[in-house]
Amino acid sequence: MDHRILAVYAIAAASTFHPVPGRAECEVSSGPKTGALVELYTSEGCSSCPPADRRLSHLREALDPAADVVPLALHVSYWDYIGWKDPFAQVGFGVRQKHLAEANRLRTVYTPQFFVGGSDFRSSGRALRDEVRRVNGTAATASIQLKAASSQKGVLALSAEATAQAGAGPAALYLAVAENGLVSKVARGENGGATLLHDHVVRAWIGPIPLTGGSARMRREIELPPAWNRARLEVAAFVQDESTGKVLQAIAALHCSGSPDPIVSAPQL
Secondary structure, three states: OOOOOEEOOOOHHHEEEOOOOOOEEEEEEEOOEOOEEEEEEEOOOOOOHHHHHHHHHOHHHHOOOOOOEEEEEEEOOOOHHHOOOOOOOOHHHHHHHHHHHHHOOOOOOOOOEEEEOOEEEOOOOOHHHHHHHHHHOOEOOEEEEEEEEEOOOOEEEEEEEEEEOOOOOOEEEEEEEEEOOEEEEOOOOOOOOOEEEEOOEEEEEEEEEEOEOOEEEEEEEEEOOOOOOHHHEEEEEEEEEOOOOOEEEEEEEOOOOOOOOOOOOOOOO
16 A cells, blocks of 8 residues: 555534645644544446545535535555556555455445445435434544645645544554545546546555554655645545444544635535
8 A cells, every 4th residue: 555645634613723824734633523534435447436436526515514524535446457447546445445344244345335434334315414414423532633734845744643532442543645636537447438537535545553552643754746736635634443443533634735625516415
């Protein structure tokens, strides 16, 4: 798995956001309620995935205005063999999907597959909005502080601290860097001839970082590949119970590089 960057996405409604004048820098701290991590496991080689990709892209606009949601798109590589190699896929994302499936006592994985707060989610319609609302209404059992700053030389500096309440299971901190506004012209496979648009695509992943004695701390500098659009990156972090897969807290840092929000409209959920 590419450990160069982590994608973290947070909602200002439940966290404190501190822009730093003159620098592409931001800082977020989690609040008393639980942010809803929404993970979509997807592939450009899957003909049923584009509608799910669009649903994730417009997720925030389709939820309650104050919803605290952290959407991440994790592209898996296990469909590459059927004719199209997904340029955003990482083998490690399939490994994570399998781990979450086992924690949820599922016999198989599939695409597109949503997990909300670490739990398998298969309902449609307004059920997703209701589930995010339920997660947000739960008191958080972990806290996160996240800082991100990018330089003109193309280096992204990340630092994060996390703590979990006593009595929680074995927990770990994860971070990610995701990119919005990605476009692919698919030449072969089930989506051959289609132009696909993607948001919240995880480009790099850091973790798991075990919480020892109930806390963890991480600092890292990352060189941003030239192909990544720095104006459309977002950084995210979450704490997960490693035994159950349950997400104890999730936050995201938006617009750390002055990036515009690519989401312009919202479908009905």
